[in-house]
Amino acid sequence: MDESFFFERAVRALDRYQYDKALKYFRKAVELKPNNPVNHCNMAGILSEMGDYEASNAVLIHVLEQVDPTMIECRFYMANNFANMERFEEAEEALLAYLEQDESGQFLHEAEEMISLLQNELKRKIRDHNVLARRGTDRHDRARAMLEEGRFAEAAEMLEQVLGEYPDFAAAANNLALAYYYMGLTERALETVEEVLRRDPGNLHGLCNLAIFRRYSGLNGLEESVRLARRLATVMPFHQEHAFKLATTLGILGEHEAAYGHFRRLLAGGGDEAGDASVHHYGAVAALHSGRFDAAERLWKQTLKLDPEADAAAYYLERLPEWRENGVGEPVNYQYRLDVSRRAESDRRWEERPPEESPAIRAGLLRTLRSGSDEDKRSAIQACRPQGDDEVADALRALAGDESEDSELRGLAREALGENESERSDSFEGEESPAPPFSRDPAELPVWEKRWQDVLDTAIRASCTPSDFGLRRDLEALWTDFLRRLYPDVPALSHVEGWAAALDYLTDKLRRGDSTYEELGRRYGVSSSTIGRYVKRMDQVCQIKERQNHRKGLQQ
Incomplete structure (x- = not known):
């Protein structure tokens, strides 16, 4: 015993x-x-x-x-x-x-x-x-909550501490990359996510984040983003969390066919997503973009059954019969909430946008401008667009006027506000009666279509670095003026790259540049004749040659 x-x-x-x-x-x-x-x-x-x-x-x-x-x-x-x-x-x-x-x-x-x-x-x-x-997940969870609240600098600091203790913590590194991206530290975001992928080349969250970051890092980055999107479209994740991340990323990148497949599997899986009205809406938009009108109708009806207040689903469902007959004639966004009476003025895209266009990211930029380190302030200034945003403009003015701040930072703040006259294309030395400035306010237009924004985004990505405030402002000003003069008879603008090249060419000429059709044709992948045709049309509407002649006369 x-x-x-x-x-x-x-x-x-x-x-x-x-x-x-x-x-x-x-x-x-x-x-x-x-x-x-x-x-x-x-x-x-x-x-x-x-x-x-x-x-x-x-x-x-x-x-x-x-x-x-x-x-x-x-x-x-x-x-x-x-x-x-x-x-x-x-x-x-x-x-x-x-x-x-x-x-x-x-x-x-x-x-x-x-x-x-x-x-x-x-x-x-x-x-x-x-x-x-x-192993650091408590702090990681707190940092994720900070990201959702727009407290990007605090989240980044906590995630840096976690990674200092657990350098192989891939989820923390991916969220740190997002924090850097939201703060406007694009290079650091790219370095962080590339380190994740160096350790684990198949890390799905890292690949998705890299595709989004590259989408907004110039023409070469856009090409890499397209390659990544095609690669991601072949992935079949097992876990629901991965499937949702992949589906939303593919929607952002325009791979609607693949996005629809993942949303459909999520909804058929019987998990939490099956009872989430927003996931049904995302699936409906992906279905519509991939030509599945019946599936889109069924999913939007289910969205309204789960959430009768889902105004975007209600509006799109109402328009669906017309779209079946004549094709989809307006942007259809993944945006879940939509003010129907002013739908074109709401967030134009569901995409992960440049940092200043998200309310949460904007809050983080404001906090950084007011209390961040010099390096973070410098990055936040580069990410800001003060036009039409009084709070951002006030924060920049406070920074520019604070004598205790670094002189370089103060100068960058003034440039962001447009107070550096040497960078403004419509202000010339010796002018007594300058030509009327182009309108810089898209709000003058009662609508703002996705296609119009696509043209502007393409021109900005191909021609601007993050610190090119003056060029970015002038591209926006000329494009808005062109649309404002034509409205409501704006053409279809179906050739996005051609119109973007024309906008780039004329903006450069107004800035006394020496761009050629051939050079821009290679940059945008369009023919010289196409650029010339669109340049002529924009010149007719905005009277750009007359504007240049007026300037030359003043200089003489």
Whole structure:
């Protein structure tokens, strides 16, 4: 009759709820093999079941002090005993000791439930602590919440600390890349995500983020983004989280066929997404863009069933019969909420946009301008577009006028505000009566179509660096003036690259540049004759040659 004999007898007694017998047999097993911590813990468990919590804790303390100090789970058992004795302060101490020492996380879920219980009983939050089993995931989760709240600098700082301790934590690195991107630190964002992919070339979140970042990093970046989109379109993820990330990224990148396939699988999987109205809407938009009108109708109807207030779905569903007959004649956005009465003035694209166009990102930029480091302020200035945003303009003016700030930063702030006269194309030395400036305010137009924005975005990506405030303003000014003069009879603008090349050419001429049709044709992938045709049309509308002649006359 060795230790295993009494152990089996104890288990049999437990199955019959004969706790007295079970305790007797476990005690005998401990006597026969006193260095086996499992027998001690089983005895402590029986004592706890019998309500003798003090005796149970005495056994657990004996295990930690005399038998096996690595049996960290004993602290979790002790926390349960203290809670049952309503000694909640001691329960908290034992529980936090368990969380801070247990690397495996054996009772992590149960410990989190106990935290909720203790907080209710103590009427306060549990003391600050680290959860060793999470290896930085607590801070990572807090940093993710900061990203959602627009606190990008704080999120970046916390994620940098996490990665300093756990350099292989890919999820933290991907979110750090997003924080950098939202702060306007595009190069650092790219470096971070490329490091993730160097360690793990197949990291899906990293590939998706890289495709988005490259989309807004010039013409070469746009080409790489297209290549990445084609690569991502062939991926078939297993996990729902990965499928959703991939589906939304492919929608952003215009790969609607592949995006629809992933949204359809998500909705058929029976998970949380199946009851999410917004996922049905995204699937409907992807279906429409890939020519599946019946599927789009079915998904939008389900969207309205789940959320009767889904105005975008209601509007698109109303327009669907006309689109079946005549084709889709207006932009259809992934944007879930849509003010129908002013739909063209709402966020133009569901895409992940340049940093200043997102409200959350804008809040982060404002915070950085007011209290960030010099390096972060410099990046935030480069990411700002103060035109039409009084709060951003006020923050830049405050920075430009603060004599305690670095002189270079103050100068950059003035440039962003358009106060550096040497960079303005419609201000010339010696002019007494300058030509009327182009309108810079898209709000003068009662609508703003996606195709118009696509032309402007293409020209900006191909010709501007992040610090080219003057050129960016002049491209926007000329394009807005052209549209304003034509409205409401704006042409279809179906050849985005051709119109973008013409806009680039004329803006450069107004800035006394020397661009040629051939050079721009290579840059935009269009013929010289196409550029010439669109340049002629824009000149007729905006009277650009007359404007240049007026300037030459003043100079003479």
